[in-house]
Amino acid sequence: MELRDEIKQLVEQKKDEFFAVSDKIWGYAETRFEEFQSAACIEAALEKEGFTVKKDLADMKTAFIGEYGQGKPVIGILGEYDALYGLSQQAGVAEPKPVTEGGKGHGCGHNILGASALAAAVAVKDYLKAHGIPGTVRYYGCPGEESGSGKAYMARAGLFRDVDVALTCHPSYENSITGYNFLATLQVCFKFHGKSAHAGACPHLGRSALDAVELMNVGANFLREHVIQEARIHYAITNSGGSSPNVVQSEAAVLYQIRTPQLPQANDIYKRVVKIAQGAALMTETQLEVVFDRGSSNIIPNRHLEKLAHDCMMEYGPEPITEEDLAFAQKIEDSLVGSDRTYSQDILDMIYGPIKGKELGKLIEGKLIMDTVYPYTPTETPIAASTDVGDVSWNVPVVQVLTNCYANNTPNHSWQQVAQGKSPLAHKGLLLAGKTMALTAVRLMQEPELVKGIRDEFKERMQGREYVCPIPPEVKPAPHR
Secondary structure, three states: OOHHHHHHHHHHOOHHHHHHHHHHHHHHOOOOOOOHHHHHHHHHHHHHOOOEEEEEEOOEEEEEEEEEEEOOOEEEEEEOOOOEOOOOOOOOOOOOOOOOOOOOEOOOOHHHHHHHHHHHHHHHHHHHHHHOOOEEEEEEEOOOHHHHOHHHHHHHOOOOOOOOEEEEEEEEOOOEEOOOEEOEEEEEEEEEEOEOOEOOOOHHHOEOHHHHHHHHHHHHHHHHHHOOOOOEEEEEEEEOOOOOOOEOOOEEEEEEEEEEOOHHHHHHHHHHHHHHHHHHHHHHOOEEEEEEEEEEOOOOOOHHHHHHHHHHHHHHOOOOOOHHHHHHHHHHHHHOOHHHHHHHHHHHHHHHHHHHHHHHHOOOOOOOOOOOOOOOOOOOOEEOOOOOHHHHHOOOOEEEEEEEOOOOOOOOOOHHHHHOOOOHHHHHHHHHHHHHHHHHHHHHHHOHHHHHHHHHHHHHHHOOOOOOOOOOOOOOOOOOO
16 A cells, blocks of 8 residues: 555545544633643543554643654644634524624634644654654644644743754645745733723822823834834733723723744834833833733744645645535635625735735636645745744644645635534545655654754754744743733
8 A cells, every 4th residue: 555545545444533633622612821621631632543642741631642653753733623702603503693792703713623633643643653753753742733723832931952853734724845944933922001090080199000001002113114014013902991981090901912033123113112111100100011922933944845735735625625525615615794895815815925925826816625735835034923843844844735625715824624524525635644744753763864954954944043032031821811
């Protein structure tokens, strides 16, 4: 039996188990560093398959590693399982209909991601067991990717130091390999503490924390003209002090997120934002508290590994699409309004530019569901998003596989994604990701020259640089700050 066929068989013979894990995690919908049921679900599946599981890692109760095999190479497969706030949605319903009003939901498909990684790890384990070849496969249970940067804490703890190559995936509306970069990011909360007073009778006795937040935001608005073109400075007022206008607000807070192509650029802007906050506190005679929330690094790409993963995906191609898939995709398409109807094409144009983007867009033009695999198209242009996979990439070569789990144009972090999270199409994308990663891992174990080429490129791209965690050493993982 050819290798591709054996891996396919190994994944598909246990597909019902992987679907069950994905659907259970979809139902748990737990957010950053509180994914207790989700982590336990995957841990139990790994232990049942004979993996040795280490739990409670890097100061995170929901971080774990499942390991099988011995010797080199060590292949890490990264799984995620955290959900998003405010995206509760019933499965299979193509209109906004939350399970719980204001509740949580898997609007980025990490239930599928965690199960895809499980499928790959188990298939590699089964292959090692059947053939008795050397090699170690590890499932990295990575909590809090959404607004928590769990992998940065794991990298800071040195959990990837002895890994030769790492693989991961992500649910999408396309089949491709991420041959592009992501932005580094820092997220920090600025809390101002003032003094309350009656705003009418004695405003002179008060010191307004809300005024400090507003002045800080004005200063940051002016700063935007004096940072590099590629930088982004986002903010959200998380505490306006209260709802009574006749009170001088004694407490207020604002959350800032900075994105740049390289982490040092974000650090430089962060220092300037802190000075603006200090100035706002000085002007209002309030006290400033700076609470660092999270950070993640830009990605160090690896073209050798990306090309290998793409070759492995092409061995399988897209999963077959049924009339049932198309019927539900049409309902999702009908729910989209405005620019969401061109979401897929807009993302292609952003990454590859209008010419190459339009060329790739012809492969999905007029289609409800992508029925092909994008050609491998590497670019140094970063997508306007961030991921803690970047922190892994500064420690070990890593590749991210995207597989089609949603209707074309489905926006990220939307109720539409949650609605499709348990669909047959989502399950098919889960299998394709599992097969692609498993085949990539086994080829790395069988062909040492592939690992050497990947590691050589990693060394060349690092240029002697060492990983510096974007999160200060005194900051610990927390569900809320």
